[in-house]
Amino acid sequence: MSQFVHLHVHTQYSILDGAASIPSIISRAKKYEMPAVAITDHGNMYGAKEFYDAATKAGVKPILGCEAYIVANRHNRNKDLERRYHLILLAKNATGYHNLIKLISIGFTEGSYYGKPRIDHTILEELHEGIICCSACIAGEVPKALMAGNEAEAERVIEWYKRVFGDDYYIEIQRHRPKDPTRPQDVIQHQDMVNPRLVELAKRHGVKYICTNDVHFTDADDAMAHDHLICLNTGKDLDDPTRMRYTGEEYFKSPEEMAELFADYPEALATTVEIAEKVEQFNLNCDPLMPNFEVPESLAIDEEKLKRSVIKKTKNEEEREAIEASASIYEYAAAHPEVNERLTVAKQFQYLTHLVYEGAHMRYGKELSESLLTRLEYELSTIENMGFPGYFLIVWDYIRAARELGVSVGPGRGSAAGSVVAYCLKITNIDPIKYDLLFERFLNPDRISLPDVDVDFDEDGRADVLNYVIEKYGRKRVAQIVTFGTMAPKMAIKDVARVQKLPLPESDRLTKLIPDKIENGKKQTPFEWLYETQSEFAAEKNSANPLIQNTLRYAEKLEGSVRQTGVHACGVIIGKDDLEKFAPIATAKDADLNVVQFEGKFVESVGLIKMDFLGLKTLSIIKDALENVKRTTGKVIDIDSIPLDDKKTYALFSHGDTTGVFQFESPGMKKHLRALKPTRFEDLIAMNALYRPGPMEKIPNFIARKQGKEAITYDFPEMEKYLYDTYGITVYQEQVMLLSQQLAGFSGGEADTLRKAMGKKQKEVLDKMKTRFMDGAKAKGHDEPTLEKIWGEWEAFASYAFNKSHATCYAYVAYQTAYLKAHYPAEFMAALLSRNLTNMDKLTNFMDEARKMKLRVLGPDVNKSIHIFSADKEGNIRFGMAGIKGVGEGAVMELVSERERGGDFKDIYDFVERINLSTVNKKAIENMALAGVFDSILGFHRSKLFVTVKEGDANFLDQLVRYGAKFQQDKNNAQQSLFGGMIDVSLQKPVMPPLQEWDKIYTLNQEKLVTGMYLSSHPLDEYSVIIRHVCNTPLTTFSNLADVGQRDFIAGGMVTSEQHLTTSTGRPFGKFKLEDYSGEYEFALFGKDYEQFRPFIYKGYFLMLKGSVRPRPYNPEELEVKINSIVQLHEVGEDVIKEININIFVEDLTTEFREELTRRLKKSKGKSMLSLRVVDSRTGVMATLQPRKMRVRITQELLDFLADNGINFRTQC
Secondary structure (H helix, E strand, O other), X not given: OXXXXXXXXXXXXXXXXXXXXXXXXXHHHHHOOOOEEEEEEEOOOOOHHHHHHHHHHHXXXXXXXXXXXXXXXXXXXXXXXXXXXXXXXXXXXHHHHHHHHHHHHHHHHOOOEOOEOEEEHHHHHHOOOOEEEEOOOOOEHHHHHHHOOOHHHHHHHHHHHHHHHHHHEEEEEOOOOOOOOOOOOHHHHHHHHHHHHHHHHHHHOOOXXXXXXXXXXXXXXXXXXHHXXXXXXXXXXXXXXXXXXXXXXXXXXXXXHHHHHOOOOHHHHHHHHHHHHHOOOOOOOOOOOOOOOOOOOOOOOOHHHHHHHHHHOOOOHHHHHHHHHOOOHHHHHHHOHHHHHHHHHHHHHHHHHHHHHHHHHHHHOOOOOHHHHHHHHHHHHHHHHHOOHHHHHHHHHHHHHHHHOOOOEOOOOHHHHHOHHHHHOOOOOOOOOOOOOOOHHHOOOOOOOOOOOEEEEEOOHHHHHHHHHHHHHOHHHEEEEEEEEEOOHHHHHHHHHHHHOOOHHHHHHHHHOOOOOOOOOOOOOHHHHHHHHOHHHHHHHHOOOHHHHHHHHHHHHHOOOEEEXXXXXXXXXXXXXXXXXXXXXXXXXXXXXXXXXXXXXXHHHHOOEEEEEEEEHHHHHHHHHHHHHHHHHOOOOOHHHOOOOOHHHHHHHHOOOOOOOOOOOOHHHHHHHHHHOOOOHHHHHHHHHHOOOOHHHHHHHHHHHHOOOOOOOOOOHHHHHHHHHHOOOOOEHHHHHHHHHHHHOOOHHHHHHHHHHHHOOOHHHHHHHHHHHHHHXXXXXXXXXXXXXXXXXXHHHHOOOEOHHHHHHHHHHHHHHHHHHHHOHHHHHHHHHHOOOOOHHXXXXXXXXXXXXXXXXXXXXXXXXXXXXXXXXXXOEEOOHHHOOOOOHHHHHHHHHHHHHHOOOOOHHHHHHHOOOOOOOHHHHHHHHHOOOOHXXXXXXXXXXXXXXXXXXXXXXXXXXXXXXXXXXXXXXXXXXXXXHHOOOOOOOOOOOOOOOOOHHHHHHHHHHHHOOOOOOOOOHHHHHHHHHOOOOOHHHHHOHHHHOOOEEEEEEEEEEEEEEEOOOOOEEEEXXXXXXXXXXXXXXXXXXXXXXXHHOOOOOEEEEEEEEEEEOOEEEEEEEEEEEEEEHHHOOHHHOOEEEEEEEHHHOOHHHHHHHHHHHHHOEEEXXXXXXXXXXXXXXXXXXXXXXOEEOOOHHHHHHHHHOOOEEEEEO
């Protein structure tokens, strides 16, 4: 056994300071035969549970600790008074661990200052029990005092710690003598100065001392990689002489190296082993610590049932007999705390049972069927046996509260929708009996694990529900969960490249060689996989450029390092008591709540109850759409009561008009929907489950069977019961589970084990289960060859098979959105647009969809718009005024309120006379005018608001605002006058100046300036066919020339700005920005190119550019844009498209489509050739048709029709 143990170790959870991964630390401790090893990250315990699990699994005793920051007063916020020191704290036993996590939590919640969690002596003394304390590195209190020449202070500090910790206080010495002479020498100089004094003081005060190495990385050759990490932390470059540097000696040294280093202090090594032996092994894992859900006192509970329930959960036979013999279960429990806990659970179970049966009668009627009662009793008994009635009550309670608060709640999520108990409690809203849904956690009663019920809320309402939970259980008992952002290969390369000063284009080029998805196995690091599979990337390892070599070398070492903390998007912890009693707590800048310092995958193992509160945008869209319907029609629609056999909704799905429909809007899905023509809800569930890698291969068979083109067959007749809804095709996990029970007599637990084994491809388990399946099925009379066929299909398919419960819930949400789109298109699209205001790409896409639906998307209007997109009674969509820059929601609310009070604004004078000009200020009015808000009440072009008759005068809008302010002031004075209404408010109204209007392009540009988009129209609409189908390179792709590659391009757009400049040598050159539908890009022209193309560089010109992306002549490693020709778009014309090639699959060539395509082609006569290629997707046979006499005109309407029907086409110029 090793005679030394590392007690001062920083892992990568000392973020951007430690470079050692936990597996590497444990592996090295195991290699050196160390009986134990410690983790002491800076100020936190983020890695404590991962460390505990890894060390325990490896047979190494984990010592859980922290290098804390200690100050005189943790509440101090005066930087001038800040004196912060390091201190090592180690948990000696379970009591010490719980005190330590409280200390670290308090450091964050009470002591955090300038990003550092701090504790002080007061709280340390209060919570010192069970903690071992070491004086730390030269940043500790005692070494600092000695370096300052204040030995008396050093002695005072030692005496204080000795008094508080007794024999659990140790002096710490370190030696970091750099082998590299270029490394800083000041650290070893300080250590050499203080070490003898530390040892002397330790002996003088009867304190033992230890040696440590302040580990920050695993191997000695990791020192340079660690340097890069420190540069990232401090924002310095590698060649910066002022950057912070370590000595290079802070690696995980062997016991022999430490013995050699501290040969003069052998007792310092032996004491580390003594501390390791002193540390007790305690269990961090814990059964679920369920928050106490109070049962209403008014609930009548049968005491005998309570007793039976408590006895059922009591394992000790003597205790069972004692409880049975007790006169009162309440009195017995009061004297026995453990029994009292079981009594609490029993009460909760009785309350849960009451609620479930109450809900069952509401859901299923007065008389409950025998099969339903059996299912309910089974689920309830499983919940009772697992001890989780409180979990269901907590979820039931906050969902009930959510609905009472007006929050939209999803119909369910995940496998929990398979629970009848959840359905009766209205936790879910999908009938599991009707759709054959299973909650697999109830199939295997021996697998005790929390039900894991995830809940979707609308985006706005999620915070309301969270606030309810905080108020009910207490802020200190509710927290979110920390997440860690790690360096993936691309990020590691970019980070290291920046520190090394590798040029940005080179860094970008390297990352472009890395595929988006890295498919490395568990035994292979991402970089190992990249070097093995990506030859171009692997070649860079031997680049002639040493900066590239070093970038890849150190990026590989740092890949996987923790780079920053974050907050779990939906995970919420609800505790039985203050959470700091069970896990370390931290604060987070991205969360109002505190966060648990353990990652989500660890929190349940320490007993914490995790709930997922998800904000689902689609629920917000549905909610907004329902409000729009109420506003325009007066109808109040209960979206959960709409019929599931609505023909108009299925027609929408069958036509593939599903843009904006939840989970059904991809082009591939639209194509399959048009072929399938769903007519029932079960079709939508199946498509939701099938449209993913693996199952997608079954879609053509599913469609063919639905359409009657392929026979529906079953391997055994009894399989029809579970495969009928999917036309004989296995689609869901539940079908495999149910069929294994039906065919082979599997128990529920065995069926659940089969599902997991297939999903995770556990070969050993599957081999055993296959034998069990074959034997059981043959015993029921089934033939072996067919069983082999079924098993083979299951193995191939089940790893991709989807959970039907989840598919059903989300198909239901999809159906609701489709129903609204089909019946209330304007109201739905307005809601969809409003919820995507910040995503310009989606907003543009949905605006196009609205136009395709023949909906008019109108600009904002002072008398018709509200703050968000809205629908009017004529079926138009109005732009929301809060989407205008400089116009906040408060200003819009004021405007709408005044409109509701006093009626529509009659004209611009009426507006300024009535509106609160403090809330709706002049700048807001200006931007509203530019966006066209007042067009309907002006009677003249909006541009006239901004003109002045002569220089120095106020423009017309300024005059109007002044007039409005004076009018309101006089009116207010009149109302306060003694004579009240006898005074007439009359002022001279400003007169509109008779000046020329802006042109269309300028007006549109002003709209875009204040709304981010063109509202009235787009300047390029006249040339849309050329821009979309002749030009082959959207302008935004030029922002990264590596994406474009070395090739020719055609681009087009409108010139939005121009610059005519001269170089430092006096030569003229020019820059111009060109904008298309995707965005804009700035081109530069020099020399002869500038002379040739200068006549085209004028703002407002519409241009088509032809050119190439090529290597720069004097720097081949960089790419440049070379323009070869420029023409104005009006000179091009649609006839530039010489031919259109249309590819159609046989299955898409329905009679309906063929007739519509023929009609549109005949309608679009022109000069372009037509080529039709018909392909049989099954055989690969194709036929090409080129009607000689038919020539077509390529219009945007024709191309939209092809795109909407998922037909591939290509234009040739």
